[in-house]
Amino acid sequence: ADFLATVAEKSDGAALRGDYSKADAHYVVSQDWAAYTEEEHALWRRLYQRQMALLPGRACDEFIEALQAMNAADGIPEFEKTSQQLFAATGWTIVAVPGLIPELTFFEHLANRRFPVTVWLRTPEEFNYIVEPDVFHDFFGHVPMLFNPVFADFIQLYGKGGLKAMKLGGLDQLARLYWYTVEFGLINTPQGLRIYGAGILSSGGEVEYCLTPGTSSRHIHLEIERCLNTLYKIDSYQETYFVIDSFQELFDGTAPDFTPYYDKLRSGNPLPANTLLPHEVELLPAQ
Ligand code: PHE
Numbered sequence: 001a002d003f004l005a006t007v008a009e010k011s012d013g014a015a016l017r018g019d020y021s022k023a024d025a026h027y028v029v030s031q032d033w034a035a036y037t038e039e040e041h042a043l044w045r046r047l048y049q050r051q052m053a054l055l056p057g058r059a060c061d062e063f064i065e066a067l068q069a070m071n072a073a074d075g076i077p078e079f080e081k082t083s084q085q086l087f088a089a090t091g092w093t094i095v096a097v098p099g100l101i102p103e104l105t106f107f108e109h110l111a112n113r114r115f116p117v118t119v120w121l122r123t124p125e126e127f128n129y130i131v132e133p134d135v136f137h138d139f140f141g142h143v144p145m146l147f148n149p150v151f152a153d154f155i156q157l158y159g160k161g162g163l164k165a166m167k168l169g170g171l172d173q174l175a176r177l178y179w180y181t182v183e184f185g186l187i188n189t190p191q192g193l194r195i196y197g198a199g200i201l202s203s204g205g206e207v208e209y210c211l212t213p214g215t216s217s218r219h220i221h222l223e224i225e226r227c228l229n230t231l232y233k234i235d236s237y238q239e240t241y242f243v244i245d246s247f248q249e250l251f252d253g254t255a256p257d258f259t260p261y262y263d264k265l266r267s268g269n270p271l272p273a274n275t276l277l278p279h280e281v282e283l284l285p286a287q
C-alpha cells in the first residue's frame, strides 16, 4: 500500500500534518483552491497520468468511466464543482477536511452522504509512497466510485454501521471490512478481476501487483464474517484480496445485522493476513 492510515488509525493521537485550526465542529474546512501552487497542480498531473497509464484493463469500468466524467486531469480539482456533479448523480457531496478525522465524525459524514476529502497534496518525494491519505488518494481513489448508485448506498450504510459498531464494540472488525473492500477490494467481471479499492487505485505499485498471478498474495471470494475476522497489512502490499462478484452482492452481504458477528468475534483470535482456509479457492490462478 502507498499509504498506511485508515479509519482504524484515525484517533490514535499521533501528530497529523494538516492544519486543524480552521476546522468547524465537523472538521470541515474551506478547500481554498486558489492557494494551491503551480508546482502542486503539476505534481497532481504527474500522479494522474502515471495512474491512468496503469488503470485500463485493471480498474473496474465504473471507476474509469466516472473518473473521466470528472475532468480531473488538469490539476487539483475544485471540490465544489465535482461535488455538484456527484450530488446530481447519487445525492452525495464532498466536504473538505484537514486530514484524518475522528472516527465518529467520519462515520457521521458517511451516514449523511458526505465524503471527507483531505485538502493537502503530498510532496514530490512522496510520489510513490505516502503514510497519511492526501487529496490524491481521497479524491482520485474514492470519489469516482461514489458515482455508482449501489456503491454510494453501501458507503452510506457503512457510515451508519460505524456509528452502531462504536456502541457495540465492533470497530476493529468493521474497520477490516472497510480496508478489504473500500480500500483494497477487487471485483470479478467477465473480462477478469478488476480493482475498485481506492488504496490500490491511487497506488503506483499495487495496481499491477494485485493482479499479477503467482505472487504470495491470496485472491479469495469475500465472505463477510471471514473478512471481519482477518487482520491486514498497513505497511506492505496486501497478503489477501477479497473479491466480490458485484456491488449488489457487497450491498446485500453487508445488509444483515452485524451484532452476532461482533459478539462472536470480539473474544476470539483474528486470522493472520496470509490465511488460506481449507475450503477457500484462489481466484487468480498462476498462468
Ligand atoms: N449491516 C451492518 C450492521 O448491522 C452495517 C453495515 C452496512 C456495515 C454496510 C457495513 C456495510 O452493523
Ligand code: FE
Pocket: 133, 137, 138, 142, 183, 198, 199
Ligand atoms: Fe482511503
